[in-house]
Amino acid sequence: MNRIHNFSAGPAVLPVPVLEAAKQASIEYNGCGMSVMEMSHRSKEIVSLFDETSANVLELMNLSSDDYTVLYLGGGASMQFAMIPLNFMKTSADYINTGVWAKKALAEGKLVGNVNVAASSADKNFNYIPKEFNFDPKADYVHYTTNNTIYGTRVKDIPNVGDVPLICDMSSDLLSRNMDYSKFDLIYAGAQKNIGPSGVTLVVIKKSWAAKAEKEGNMTMLKYSTHIGADSMFNTPAVFPVFVINETLKWIKSEGGLDAVEKRNDHKAGLLYDAIDNSNSFYKAAVANKDDRSTMNVTFNLESEEKESEFIKKAEALNMSGLKGHRSVGGVRASIYNACPVESVELLVKFMNDFRS
Numbered sequence: 006m007n008r009i010h011n012f013s014a015g016p017a018v019l020p021v022p023v024l025e026a027a028k029q030a031s032i033e034y035n036g037c038g039m040s041v042m043e044m045s046h047r048s049k050e051i052v053s054l055f056d057e058t059s060a061n062v063l064e065l066m067n068l069s070s071d072d073y074t075v076l077y078l079g080g081g082a083s084m085q086f087a088m089i090p091l092n093f094m095k096t097s098a099d100y101i102n103t104g105v106w107a108k109k110a111l112a113e114g115k116l117v118g119n120v121n122v123a124a125s126s127a128d129k130n131f132n133y134i135p136k137e138f139n140f141d142p143k144a145d146y147v148h149y150t151t152n153n154t155i156y157g158t159r160v161k162d163i164p165n166v167g168d169v170p171l172i173c174d175m176s177s178d179l180l181s182r183n184m185d186y187s188k189f190d191l192i193y194a195g196a197q198k199n200i201g202p203s204g205v206t207l208v209v210i211k212k213s214w215a216a217k218a219e220k221e222g223n224m225t226m227l228k229y230s231t232h233i234g235a236d237s238m239f240n241t242p243a244v245f246p247v248f249v250i251n252e253t254l255k256w257i258k259s260e261g262g263l264d265a266v267e268k269r270n271d272h273k274a275g276l277l278y279d280a281i282d283n284s285n286s287f288y289k290a291a292v293a294n295k296d297d298r299s300t301m302n303v304t305f306n307l308e309s310e311e312k313e314s315e316f317i318k319k320a321e322a323l324n325m326s327g328l329k330g331h332r333s334v335g336g337v338r339a340s341i342y343n344a345c346p347v348e349s350v351e352l353l354v355k356f357m358n359d360f361r362s
């Protein structure tokens with residue numbers, strides 16, 4: 006096996022045992038004599054795969070299936086930007102603007118109703134998390150993005166929104182840490198960063214709120230109620246990606262659950278931020294405030310674009326890939342999701358120190 010050190014922002018590194026299980030299931034699944042990709046989504050094996058995956062999601066989030074339901078939808082996290090206002094915005098909603106993805110979400114909201122930007126970090130090219138929020142107590146919901154993949158910021162603490170329903174895009178840090186998931190009415194994430202391959206979006210939705218919030222006139226496929234009523238099988242769902250998600254959830258559990266994964270993520274991020282902060286400004290952290298720093302996407306700059314290109318090229322020669330910053334901000338970005346091994350981060354830190362000297 007010749008696997009490189011993958012620091013890609015997504016699709017991203019997956020755990021080797023998960024890939025091994027996917028390899029096996031690509032040929033023959035559960036003694037069924039065929040691949041998981043060749044089976045009817047209505048077969049009892051696949052229905053039970055979906056049930057098991059949902060039970061694992063809720064268990065890891067410490068949520069009850071009496072209160073929450075899990076959906077597997079198409080269209081990426083980007084489809085959720087549209088479905089959320091189409092289903093839940095009656096008059097106006099609050100959005101926190103912390104970057105490109107948050108902005109895309111609020112742009113869809115504006116196509117449906119009034120958007121109140123409750124806080125924004127656009128003034129400093131999104132290199133920090135706002136601390137003051139101008140929430141409207143009458144808003145239909147509050148939407149924010151936990152982890153800003155491009156800039157390397159994250160909202161550490163869940164904002165206090167009172168009784169207003171809370172929606173969160175967790176695409177780039179889903180299940181990377183323990184938090185009070187019961188504070189959310191809807192959580193969504195494209196699978197392709199922390200929990201699986203691209204092709205499916207995980208949605209965790211509070212049943213009581215979903216039942217109340219239907220709006221007239223929506224297209225069938227754009228209603229949450231359609232997918233809840235059909236257990237995510239109104240259309241043919243992405244069975245193989247769901248299989249991989251379930252294997253990833255089982256892997257998270259075998260690693261000790263979210264507390265253990267969070268501890269390792271903090272450790273990995275700490276190694277990189279220490280290398281940056283102790284480099285005599287050779288490396289400059291893109292995010293100055295330590296509390297705002299992502300543990301998933303570590304972003305930094307060197308003195309010039311030329312130096313950054315040289316850094317990335319030399320890292321590639323040492324089998325470290327995916328370190329180029331997003332095209333909109335440049336610089337270097339190391340994405341170190343759950344499945345990124347500590348050894349990959351240690352190697353990167355060693356290379357950073359060698360390159361500097």
Ligand SMILES: Cc1ncc(COP(=O)(O)O)c(C=O)c1O
Pocket residue numbers: 015080081082083084106150152153154155174175176177195196
């Ligand atoms: C935080 C965040 N939200 C949304 C998206 C868009 O996801 P998708 O490509 O699944 O629509 C991304 C993609 O990188 C992201 O990082």
